[in-house]
Amino acid sequence: MASETDRLAAERYVVLTTFRRDGRAVPTPIWVAGDGGELVFNSVRDVGKVKRIRNSGRVEVQACDLRGRKTHGAKVSGQARLLDLDDTRRVQGVIGRKYGVFGRLSMFFSKLRGPADRTVGIAVKLDD
Numbered sequence: 001m002a003s004e005t006d007r008l009a010a011e012r013y014v015v016l017t018t019f020r021r022d023g024r025a026v027p028t029p030i031w032v033a034g035d036g037g038e039l040v041f042n043s044v045r046d047v048g049k050v051k052r053i054r055n056s057g058r059v060e061v062q063a064c065d066l067r068g069r070k071t072h073g074a075k076v077s078g079q080a081r082l083l084d085l086d087d088t089r090r091v092q093g094v095i096g097r098k099y100g101v102f103g104r105l106s107m108f109f110s111k112l113r114g115p116a117d118r119t120v121g122i123a124v125k126l127d128d
Helices: 004-009 048-055 085-098 100-112
Strands: 014-019 025-030 033-035 038-044 058-064 071-082 119-126
Touching (some): 004 033, 004 071, 004 119, 014 048, 014 071, 033 085, 038 048, 058 119, 085 100, 085 119
Antiparallel strands (some): 014 025, 014 058, 033 038
């Protein structure tokens, strides 16, 4: 039987829910891939979800459509952590491979937009 991590890693899109300090949920649809028993994704370093993960790594993940509006499957809680520069580069490669031409182009243009530390890799260990 496949784990929740494997099931969610196989999805095209998932909605990542992070939590503000006051406990309010903030859902964001993202591309995600599986890597070493964790879900991994890439994000610009100074966006809200990264700040919320830095504050409290508590997250929830659920499969969804492109816009994150129609969800399906179980919602799973987990703990997110920010990755260092080497792991961020590895995550970019994993995302690029999973999403094919679109993933590789996205990672390429992300690198063109600024210095290497402009983006950060994030890993989510699910409570499954």
